[in-house]
Amino acid sequence: MTTKATVFKKLPGVLAITRRINVTDCLFFSRMPDGSLKPLPVTRSGLRGTQNINKKATGDRQEVSNIQLTDSAKTDVEATSVVVKMGVSFYPLSNGLNSCALSKTDDESLLSEFKVSFTDFLDRSATESFISAGLQEVANRYARNIANGRWLWRNRQYAFTVAVTVQCGDDVMTFDALKTPLNQFGNYTADELKLGAYIASCLAGHAQHKLQVQAVMNFGEGMNASMEVYPSQNYLGGDKPKGFARSLYAVGKSELNNSPDMMDLQSARLVGQAALRDTKVANALRTLDTWYTEFETNGLPISVEPCGANLDAQKPFRGNKDSSFAFMRQLNTLDVNSTEGMFMIAALIRGGVYSEGGDK
Template sequence: MSDNNLKTASVLAFERKLDPSDALFFSGNWSERTASKAWPGIALNEKSVRGTISNRLKTKDQDPTKLDAAIENPNLQTVDVAALPADADTLKVRFTLRVLGGTGTPSACNDAAYRQKLTATVATYVETHGFTELARRYAINLANGRFLWRNRIGAEQVEVQIARLIDGKADKTWTFDALALSLRGFDIDGAASASLDELAALIAGGLAGRHHLLLEISAFVRVGAGQEVFPSQELILDRGRGDKSKTLYHVNNVAGIHSQKLGNAIRTIDTWYPEAAELGPIAAEPYGSVTTQGKAYRQPKAKADFYTLLDNWMLKDKMPDKGNQHYVMAVLVRGGVFGEAG
């Protein structure tokens, strides 16, 4: 029975429970990926290019004379680039991932009754489902190399090595052929399945707070000697005149991928939204936002968004279907500030 006096807390925040570091880029050769020698970091270089006018023209600019005049003024650009050296054919991407316990326990909540109801609801979910389904999906997104983003496309071979670190040393290591695992779904059979089950059990235990878990993920991507690789691009809000038109992310001049981008890839597990059968998994976000498509797939109007599902579950005791229970928990694992708007 629902408690009519219960309201959503005005202050309600959750810390993220999957905590990746930035990923750094290194170069070497495919045949040396199991060797213990250190691979050198990939530095950024600047390139100045003379482009041509290629943007869509307004009607008044389509006059041949005007267009010829515009083409005489070249489109000069300075951009950052990252590429493998001429004698290296493989990109190594390395990062660590902490899995934290206390899922569903708010880091800030100013309403004791709401906190109590939330804790009881999460406890019921854990008792019924555990974190098995979420953990397996997170494990698959590590094994299939989804976190490589554009670097995975067109690669000849991709191998992902995942090690559990205890006292700074690898306690156990799993190796996956990333290209053999689909990005479209989470039904995995065959040789990789047993390793994924082991890894998922560890992640589930970490989310449940049963043990400390730190993973080191190393992906080896065979793209070809001297080929360009793709770190994160920086968002420059205050762009002055004469600046670079593309600025890439680096840590001490070693190219890298933002931790936020890695987190987005790892939590791309939502196949419970209305159009999932056609479009495949999206990141677990409160409104199912996919910025590259400019679309939110979980609309409040359709009662498919996180806030509607959470409020129905907490305030009205309307338990979502099994898939949307997983989704709500995945958003709590993501973390964020979810209090009632003032």
């Protein structure tokens, strides 16, 4: 460990942290009456909707019809429930420093001193013989966000029941997602603590575990068959074809016949298996930052982001003094069990580019 507390005026010109978590896409399945699982499809079809646009009247007759080509995802007509599956792995924090080099204007001492500061923070977070309370708390928060099904996004809101199971080797933990707190951390159940211990052991480099996660959603009697679910939505930008309402994320084989613009007008066509994109799931799992200054008034955890960027609020919740860029300059001054230290542990799990050129 270092004996001298160091606060850097700037970070190395080349600095990248590799994320310490990998998440697969979440695949949707219909559970059939015999218990088998059937891939839940995204289909593309046309419909005639209505125009409802909030705009000033011009005196011209407003078009009422809204002809659309859109994607939807619905369960099988015989489905008894919906099953969503994913895999999650965590990796040692000590292997996260991917690139660290000087820019042309950096002082040569910056690199060695920064690496000492970085290593000091990691050594105080976990070693071969112990795991800090700060690292364990971050791991417990990840465990809670797996258990409460936050990663199911809108689908969670419509379900009557959500049972989440996590398999780690021969060990299986089961959670009632709708009864697991969504916006508070603490008072963890025994299974949450067990899952948190598995996660912490991976982050500390004590073990390697692959978590197999499954959620079973029930939408109520008579509602499971031909029920719409909500995979990730694709962003098409300015190139969206005219009349194309919505594109949903799907994986696997498509029936769109290699159409160059992905527009096949032969009735409803299979786009692929419905899925939640891995990046969307990872965002939900790291929605555990209650350490930002506005939490007391906002009341909601936000996703761990360098500057606390939040799409719901359309604002960053962390400024120049409490961003991970600022804390990265003072790693060996941070208490790993403090709110700042736990945020930085979570930021290192997230990974990111922290390169900083020029004088700061």
